[in-house]
Amino acid sequence: MTKIKNMEEFAALSGISRPTVSKYFHDPDSVRPTTRARIEEALERFDYRPNIYAVNQNRKLTKNIGIVVPYLADPFFAEIARYLEQSCIAAGYRPSLFSAHGEQKLENEILDGLQSMKPAGVLLAPLGRISDRSAIEKFCVNVPTVLFDSNLDGLGAAFIGSDNFSFVSQTVEYMTRTGEPPSFFEMRTPANPNANKRRKAYVAMMERLGFEPHIIKVDGKGWAFEEIGHRGALKVLEERELKTNSVLCSNDRLAIGFLAACYEQGIRVGRKEGCTLRVASNDDHPFAKFTCPSLTTAAHDYDNVASRSVETLFELIENGGKFESRTETLFPARLVLRDSA
């Protein structure tokens, strides 16, 4: 097995001219079946692959796709990233995964580095409130970008996410119908725009049903939601600020902390007999099934958000990086009934 240095050498060994070989690597179907067979035969014998740096330097458009999420240590984003990655690979692209780790500075640096990678497109779930809007705006001008999960008004060629009203309306309706209307438990200054939409949806829904909204805001910032939910819940429970016997958490990670606090305080959560509190939430976090009790929650339409995101990006790429107008696609939630409410 000889070591091949470059395409020239490989072309010679396969008995095909270099430009034709180059054409083959660009699109195997663009050459005659017989020459294609000869190339692929040589390919098996010699194990050659084009130098990606030379390729990318000369191609106007690379086959790279950037996937940027705000916080990869959150299993929700890890799962979505996995799906996006594999869809890109299946479509013949080379995805690169980045996490802003909750920091604006990092998000900017990632976008910066991404620019010099000349990606065919980027799937971006921005940090949200703490994103550097102008930096993202500049980025989107230069790189075909589809936003997902977290919307930033007007930025990117399209947005695909979940319909927060659908989430909250279902949980509020369910809790009200089967018990009491819930209080809403959230962070005081949530970084994610979805959180704000959920609060508004809660208020709207409560008013529509003729109840007074009751919002509990807990302190804390950053992405340690479980910790924040836990501390906040302990405070709320100890100071008896809870006016209802049912609580809707803004998201599952807060709920995980909330449930841990309830457990520590000896408060029985659930809809079974002997339970004094019901807790529901939003997202259907991968661990929501294993909380104690298991968490009733409104689930993202995971697959659809992810698949529509990549589809939209591919359309965008094929369309030359621009759409006539920016579209926003929202998928409804699916209520998952478990034991906590």
Added chain:
Amino acid sequence: MTKIKNMEEFAALSGISRPTVSKYFHDPDSVRPTTRARIEEALERFDYRPNIYAVNQNRKLTKNIGIVVPYLADPFFAEIARYLEQSCIAAGYRPSLFSAHGEQKLENEILDGLQSMKPAGVLLAPLGRISDRSAIEKFCVNVPTVLFDSNLDGLGAAFIGSDNFSFVSQTVEYMTRTGEPPSFFEMRTPANPNANKRRKAYVAMMERLGFEPHIIKVDGKGWAFEEIGHRGALKVLEERELKTNSVLCSNDRLAIGFLAACYEQGIRVGRKEGCTLRVASNDDHPFAKFTCPSLTTAAHDYDNVASRSVETLFELIENGGKFESRTETLFPARLVLRDSA
């Protein structure tokens, strides 16, 4: 703000020759302070950055570093990856993050793609038992590689991980000292080599203490550990296979499932009064603090494993990609006492 096309143009605008500018980008300190200042001044005015593809094509060694983990949706790996990433950036490298998503095929494809990136080095946490040993062996010949977390005998220039005996010995000793010696709860055919070492450590430790080891193996494969632990625990609890009142889980994710099953079965877990079962585990998973009850577990020396891994890789790179001999570095665990045991 003019758009700069290439280094030639930028050099002209900054009043410095291209070779000197090139030298600057390779190492800013290699040029005279005055010229450095002029370049950086121009850099602010014109926003130019070298084409990374052209750079990497010509440099003998790129500044890329590959980080490969077996399963990124596991917050443990997500956290470690975060640390590794940031250490690489701090050292002036460009890390790329990859997850094998639990699949051998993907792991191989990642290593394949990584080869053509000509990385300066790679930090690899292999899948373990289901890794394609020969593929990884070939890879390690061509690319300076440091293994972490999961050891594959003889592969890579070095291994950095945790001392599984330290984990298990501490938990077993603690549980024995404060109650009964534990049974050991694990998957029947664990993919991760650490799991096997933990079982052996458990057996050795029990024998040393003069007790008979008692191992509970539950069915299941893949990376859905919580699910496997949950199902397995339900089966064990229903069929009353548990012979002891204390259980040591092979890892935290299994324990999360185990605790959920206990909760559902109404079994009070903990060391407080009224509890009938104690559960401990290994890893100190990011969520271990929020289980119900919070999980007593042996914690990885996270920071040291991560920092030593990158340090070792940097040494390896500076050493030309080869070490005299392969070293294995193991860090001991730190017992974290919480409520479950």
Added chain:
DNA sequence: TCAAAATTTTAACGCGCGTAAAGTTTTTAT
């Protein structure tokens, strides 16, 4: 069978930058 169409070959340039050699200028040290 033979011209038209499709494909491949040959030859050559360009991409943006690393790098080396030789000559020039600036800095450092005596």
Added chain:
DNA sequence: ATAAAAACTTTACGCGCGTTAAAATTTTGA
């Protein structure tokens, strides 16, 4: 002040591949 050292400029080549134009070849279809 002056020689030596250090840094810079000029010039030029190479990296591996994309791409193009013209010439040569193969395939297609009637």
